[in-house]
Amino acid sequence: MTAEPRLSWTEVRDTIRARILARHYAPGDKLPRDEDLARNLGCARATVHRAMQDLAAAGLVERRRRGGTHVPNDPVTRATFDIPVTRREVEARGSLYGYRLISRAIAESPPAVMARFGLQDPSPMLHVRALHLADRRPYILEDRWIDLATTPEILEVDLAQHSANEWLVHHKPYSRVDVRFHAVNAEGEIARHLDTPRGSALLVLERTTWIGSAPITTVQSVAAPGYEVAAQS
Amino acid sequence: MTAEPRLSWTEVRDTIRARILARHYAPGDKLPRDEDLARNLGCARATVHRAMQDLAAAGLVERRRRGGTHVPNDPVTRATFDIPVTRREVEARGSLYGYRLISRAIAESPPAVMARFGLQDPSPMLHVRALHLADRRPYILEDRWIDLATTPEILEVDLAQHSANEWLVHHKPYSRVDVRFHAVNAEGEIARHLDTPRGSALLVLERTTWIGSAPITTVQSVAAPGYEVAAQS
DNA sequence: CAGATTAATATGTACGTACATAATAAGTCA
DNA sequence: TGACTTATTATGTACGTACATATTAATCTG
Known part of the structure; x- marks a missing residue:
């Protein structure tokens, strides 16, 4: 039996994102600790951290040392414009x-x-x-x-x-x-x-x-x- | 003699950014490989990679596996808007x-x-x-x-x-x-x-x-x- | 009981190893 | 010489260890 392929950070990100979209985590909610999510998903904490970094950059979660990870209470729409010459x-x-x-x-x-x-x-x-x-x-x-x-x-x-x-x-x-x-x-x-x-x-x-x-x-x-x-x- | 503090990824990012701003790396230029930059700056390749990730997100560099890191030939102004309710x-x-x-x-x-x-x-x-x-x-x-x-x-x-x-x-x-x-x-x-x-x-x-x-x-x-x-x- | 202090905690980070993979360069062939 | 194939390479990634640190909770003191 071949080894199970490792979960990628993009898969972790999409899983968490789907849970946010499904309101499994609603605005204001605190998410489980990185370590718990890692255990739950069967991957490393660093992999969860990488996924969260991306979600935070997109404005879907807010991160705080010790304070944990939250879905923002007042979500904003984040839009990035690339303005060429x-x-x-x-x-x-x-x-x-x-x-x-x-x-x-x-x-x-x-x-x-x-x-x-x-x-x-x-x-x-x-x-x-x-x-x-x-x-x-x-x-x-x-x-x-x-x-x-x-x-x-x-x-x-x-x-x-x-x-x-x-x-x-x-x-x-x-x-x-x-x-x-x-x-x-x-x-x-x-x-x-x-x-x-x-x-x-x-x-x-x-x-x-x-x-x-x-x-x-x-x-x-x-x-x-x-x-x-x-x-x- | 105390151990020299390790270079942080933000310091690496700022150093590379300063070089781009100083046109040490001009539009179209290819940057040194991550491994070479790491050796040059005295840090790990992963630290350089983390700094580059941030620079790439800001549009200051373009990354390609095998192809290396370049300063974009046609830079764009990247602006992010957060639109609240x-x-x-x-x-x-x-x-x-x-x-x-x-x-x-x-x-x-x-x-x-x-x-x-x-x-x-x-x-x-x-x-x-x-x-x-x-x-x-x-x-x-x-x-x-x-x-x-x-x-x-x-x-x-x-x-x-x-x-x-x-x-x-x-x-x-x-x-x-x-x-x-x-x-x-x-x-x-x-x-x-x-x-x-x-x-x-x-x-x-x-x-x-x-x-x-x-x-x-x-x-x-x-x-x-x-x-x-x-x-x- | 309120303010100050200390302890605990959850995320952030530097690193190194091993491997993955996209992309480029080199080599082969007709 | 161009098309195709193969080899090489430079970045991307998963992970685990050890440590850093911002923040929150608990404890102490007057």
Whole structure:
């Protein structure tokens, strides 16, 4: 008789997940200790621990040393979005990517930008506005501020040829990022550049990065009408 | 002389991350093998593996058996959102939560709803519209469809007293969720219920859940103007 | 009986061994 | 020389041991 195959951590995870889904463990409930689950399922504690790590990352359980493992009392929906550089996104849709620099100027950071970075004092920044196109039609209007203290080399980049978006992603790694979504009505230049009626509802992706605690860039990417962003499956 | 403390996986992760940030490993680059990194850093291969697992989850590296570890050529920004039930979100803001059922009707799923679920044939569903309030002002307008094949018990719930949002989160776990954001202009009933001028730009969170491959619910939560959703830090 | 202290506990972690396996490189063959 | 097969390799994993540590429960003291 051959040895019984060992239980994998993914099988353990799916078993526990099924019990949570079946409300065998309901919101607020405490789960058995790792050691007891291991004995019950016929595997090692480390295998249960690995499965729980995954469940915790998904928000299905909460772990506490000594305190044990619980199903959260107030579950949240956890959704992860992968936001590519715009060129890749357009090309991934099978569309032709286009880029156009609208404006580029050195200026002191305005209050709204300072607020996004959490800055008290203005600092010299490069203000870049650019349009990304898909199949020759406006797709994303980008309004970006780049801190010249951390990123002086952006001044050497020909932003008429290369989007700041891509340059930064390749040359300027960050250690912290803040991402937000909101909606705005198309007005003035936004309506013009995106070639859309004034008043159209537009989705805005705001993304701010820091290296350590020093600001790098903050961008508002205003999407053409109809744009929708989906979490990864 | 006391034994040197062992390197922790978080220290290994931070070291590798710093090297990626410093472009010691640039986009497209292949990293040294786990075993070599372990020797280089003076720790176990399992410790390096644990650190890499975390870096991979953050999207900073890509792992392939035999193929090794690479810095992605096309890095993406990975942002994770935790979406609580509306009551918790309102209370977390220090506001008073209120709830009002607008309408409740059994109907066959319309094409747009079938599309969201990936259904070919319509099925009987409960269509619920409700308003969530913060400090007595409209906050989120919820337009929801609940599949009666998987969730017949929703018919017994007094939705005038309890939001479907909370009932489902507590009683109906799901195994798959699809989350999307887009923007709409406030029109007709939406403008009325949210008490906002027609034409206002509104952020919409769309969330669809399945148990196995069977639909549970799909909801469009239309936020009052000014609403913004932020990724977790 | 409340606050402080101590003990116990359940999870977290470093490691090493042995093995699994996906993926790449090398070799073979027509 | 290209297609196919085989070998090699680098990561993935199960486990067990030993220890670390955050947290909770129990105990002590005034």
